[in-house]
Amino acid sequence: MTDHAVPVGGPILTRPFKWLMAIFGLGVLLLIWRFLAGLGATTALNDGYPWGLWIAFDVVTGTALGCGGYAVAILVYILNKGKYHSLVRPAILTSALGYSLAAFAIVFDVGRYWYIYRIPLHFWQWNLNSALLEVALCVMAYVFVLWIEMAPPILEVMQEGSSPFFRRLAQTTLPILNKSMVFIVALALLLPTMHQSSLGTVMMLAGQKLNPLWQTPFLPLLFLVSVVGMGYAVVVFESTLSSFFLKRPYETEMLGSLAKIMAYITIGFLAIRLLDLLYRGAFGLAFTSGWLSFFFWLEIVLFVASAAMALSPAVRANPGRLFQMAMLMLIAGGLYRFDTYLVAFNPGPGWSYFPAVPELFITIGIVALEIMIYIVFIKRFPILGGASPARSRA
Amino acid sequence: MGVDRRTALKGMAVAGAALLASGPGDQAREPHPAPSDAVGMLYDATLCIGCKTCVVACREANHMPPERTALGGGIYDSPISLDGQTRNIIKAYEGADGKSSYMKSQCMHCLDPACVGACMIGALQKREHGIVTWDGSRCIGCRYCQVACPYLIPKFTWDKAIPKIVKCEMCSQRIAEGKIPGCCEVCPRSAVIFGKYDDLLAEAKNRLKKNPDRYYPKIFGEKDGGGTQVLYLSKAGISFTDLGLPALGDTPVPELSQEIQHAAYKGFIAPAVLYVALGTVIWRNKRAEAQGKEEKP
Ligand code: SF4
Ligand code: SF4
Ligand code: SF4
Numbered sequence: 197m198t199d200h201a202v203p204v205g206g207p208i209l210t211r212p213f214k215w216l217m218a219i220f221g222l223g224v225l226l227l228i229w230r231f232l233a234g235l236g237a238t239t240a241l242n243d244g245y246p247w248g249l250w251i252a253f254d255v256v257t258g259t260a261l262g263c264g265g266y267a268v269a270i271l272v273y274i275l276n277k278g279k280y281h282s283l284v285r286p287a288i289l290t291s292a293l294g295y296s297l298a299a300f301a302i303v304f305d306v307g308r309y310w311y312i313y314r315i316p317l318h319f320w321q322w323n324l325n326s327a328l329l330e331v332a333l334c335v336m337a338y339v340f341v342l343w344i345e346m347a348p349p350i351l352e353v354m355q356e357g358s359s360p361f362f363r364r365l366a367q368t369t370l371p372i373l374n375k376s377m378v379f380i381v382a383l384a385l386l387l388p389t390m391h392q393s394s395l396g397t398v399m400m401l402a403g404q405k406l407n408p409l410w411q412t413p414f415l416p417l418l419f420l421v422s423v424v425g426m427g428y429a430v431v432v433f434e435s436t437l438s439s440f441f442l443k444r445p446y447e448t449e450m451l452g453s454l455a456k457i458m459a460y461i462t463i464g465f466l467a468i469r470l471l472d473l474l475y476r477g478a479f480g481l482a483f484t485s486g487w488l489s490f491f492f493w494l495e496i497v498l499f500v501a502s503a504a505m506a507l508s509p510a511v512r513a514n515p516g517r518l519f520q521m522a523m524l525m526l527i528a529g530g531l532y533r534f535d536t537y538l539v540a541f542n543p544g545p546g547w548s549y550f551p552a553v554p555e556l557f558i559t560i561g562i563v564a565l566e567i568m569i570y571i572v573f574i575k576r577f578p579i580l581g582g583a584s585p586a587r588s589r590a
Numbered sequence: 591m592g593v594d595r596r597t598a599l600k601g602m603a604v605a606g607a608a609l610l611a612s613g614p615g616d617q618a619r620e621p622h623p624a625p626s627d628a629v630g631m632l633y634d635a636t637l638c639i640g641c642k643t644c645v646v647a648c649r650e651a652n653h654m655p656p657e658r659t660a661l662g663g664g665i666y667d668s669p670i671s672l673d674g675q676t677r678n679i680i681k682a683y684e685g686a687d688g689k690s691s692y693m694k695s696q697c698m699h700c701l702d703p704a705c706v707g708a709c710m711i712g713a714l715q716k717r718e719h720g721i722v723t724w725d726g727s728r729c730i731g732c733r734y735c736q737v738a739c740p741y742l743i744p745k746f747t748w749d750k751a752i753p754k755i756v757k758c759e760m761c762s763q764r765i766a767e768g769k770i771p772g773c774c775e776v777c778p779r780s781a782v783i784f785g786k787y788d789d790l791l792a793e794a795k796n797r798l799k800k801n802p803d804r805y806y807p808k809i810f811g812e813k814d815g816g817g818t819q820v821l822y823l824s825k826a827g828i829s830f831t832d833l834g835l836p837a838l839g840d841t842p843v844p845e846l847s848q849e850i851q852h853a854a855y856k857g858f859i860a861p862a863v864l865y866v867a868l869g870t871v872i873w874r875n876k877r878a879e880a881q882g883k884e885e886k887p
Binding site (some may be wrong): 231232233234235236237241242243244246248273274276278305306307309310311312314315318321322323324325326327328329330332378379381382383385386389390393394397398399400401402403404406413416541543544566 | 671672673674704706707708709710711712728729730731732733734736737738740742745746748749750751752753838843844846849850851852854855861864865867868869871872873875876878879883
């Protein structure tokens with residue numbers, strides 16, 4: 197914790213940023229259309245495939261990509277590896293963004309969004325048997341917790357700011373926040389453990405519609421384990437990217453040891469995945485399920501490739517290769533989620549789904565928004581540690 | 591470093607124990623028998639002549655607008671499957687051996703319904719007489735019920751900006767008025783009949799016993815997927831999978847996932863234990879760190 201986080205500084209409205217704004221603007225227009233015309237007009241969703249890209253990517257994969265904060269917090273706060281501390285803030289920021297936008301995606305995915313407020317409030321109507329309820333409540337709570345965790349850097353800026361009101365606010369809240377951090381961090385570890393596993397439980401209810409290569413009582417455990425691996429990969433990914441774009445030194449050594457941890461977790465994941473298939477006698481399906489077999493093996497190959505790369509010292513010493521390793525892992529974990537929620541989901545003959553163009557562009561717009569907020573945050577608030585702001589503009 | 595390792599190990603042990611305490615175990619769910627006031631329907635495919643009168647009657651009973659199906663230059667009220675304005679449908683089956691049959695589909699009113707287990711906020715519930723109805727004042731339109739229902743029954747009005755879930759509710763509005771479901775009222779061959787669940791089950795068993803040659807030797811819904819309040823009989827030689835019904839086995843569809851869910855969250859004990867464990871470890875680590883700092887100059 198010797199190195200202090202500092203704002204990167206520099207102009208916000210760069211040319212790439214304006215491009216992102218344009219992409220997001222298009223998404224907003226399409227979203228307005230979605231609300232006026234309904235889901236049928238703007239998506240390819242249907243009664244056989246009631247969940248599509250928005251659930252499989254924005255929500256399920258999006259929150260998994262938002263688990264960098266969770267994965268790093270396990271290391272720093274539970275396994276007491278203080279050396280990773282400088283990774284905490286950027287990781288929490290990506291988590292806060294990933295989760296907030298996943299929550300937003302739920303708002304435009306559900307058909308009767310005007311009743312959403314009841315999910316957290318109408319507790320007497322809760323169906324405690326519903327895994328989706330558990331996911332919904334936990335995700336909402338976690339978004340809240342993540343932004344509390346993001347408060348210190350914002351307050352630190354206020355403390356130095358010119359407005360006396362905000363200065364006072366920061367001076368009174370910061371110590372309280374710092375004192376209660378133990379409770380908040382513990383919550384920030386508990387909530388993802390709960391809802392990331394429940395995201396697996398959710399699809400258990402799809403029963404026979406989900407191909408037996410994916411349908412298993414181990415879905416919750418598999419979702420949980422793979423999300424931790426993805427969490428470390430996200431940190432490697434994001435740290436390398438910001439070093440590259442902001443011309444800061446790479447944190448190769450630290451990311452390399454993260455990669456090693458990620459590799460062990462991935463090996464654990466693969467072991468559970470394969471043992472479960474053998475135990476259920478479903479392994480044969482890996483060779484007889486046509487194009488689903490292909491997707492199954494693609495997943496396995498991606499996981500194995502990324503773990504193998506992470507175990508090689510040469511890769512771990514090289515920022516570029518580390519980045520490739522992280523990408524492979526994110527694609528592997530993302531594909532596993534896509535397969536479980538979409539590809540291996542088969543409601544029966546006669547149904548098909550492929551995302552419609554507006555659906556796609558809304559998702560792309562959301563990603564653009566996420567990147568824009570990230571840029572604003574690291575430039576204006578003390579998120580990234582290490583290098584001095586002067587060097588970053590070199 | 592020594593202190594570090596020990597606290598870390600201890601942390602893992604505590605957290606692990608909390609997770610183990612939440613593992614699946616003695617959490618068997620209670621069985622879901624038919625409620626004492628349960629009503630149901632019995633569809634006998636050997637009697638159905640495919641006239642589709644019930645499809646029209648269902649539309650009228652539920653005040654649904656006619657379908658506008660464009661076919662070969664004309665427009666017909668001729669839906670090809672259940673949809674946002676069709677709660678009941680008759681389809682034909684034809685086997686390679688020339689055997690043929692009709693098949694009626696609508697909600698099965700499961701004894702242990704997957705859709706009810708799915709719905710976060712109790713919009714779908716087993717209400718009076720065990721009928722599964724949809725409450726529009728609760729539904730948020732998440733469509734998890736559609737993902738969950740093994741019979742693909744709940745439909746969504748995709749073309750509407752203010753959409754609904756549409757499914758057969760066994761004409762509960764008519765039953766409340768002392769009438770019987772529209773489809774059962776009009777069937778000219780009594781291929782689909784309405785009655786008390788127990789009576790219908792006895793009737794189905796009776797038909798099987800009296801005419802074993804006429805029927806496929808099984809009552810669909812007696813046990814399938816935990817049992818359903820709508821029961822089916824099929825012609826000899828035509829299985830229920832031929833007619834498009836899934837082979838679910840006798841276990842209720844929501845059983846396994848709910849057992850896991852209950853094991854992990856019963857009384858919220860496991861999460862609470864895990865929370866305290868996590869908090870303790872974090873606090874100890876922080877304290878160790880602070881002490882370490884003091885010791886070092
Ligand atoms: S058939 Fe489907 S919609 Fe009807 S009660 Fe069963 S699960 Fe629910
Ligand atoms: S769409 Fe409505 S009825 Fe179906 S599960 Fe969601 S909230 Fe319940
Ligand atoms: S019971 Fe009523 S809603 Fe259900 S299929 Fe028959 S007529 Fe239609």
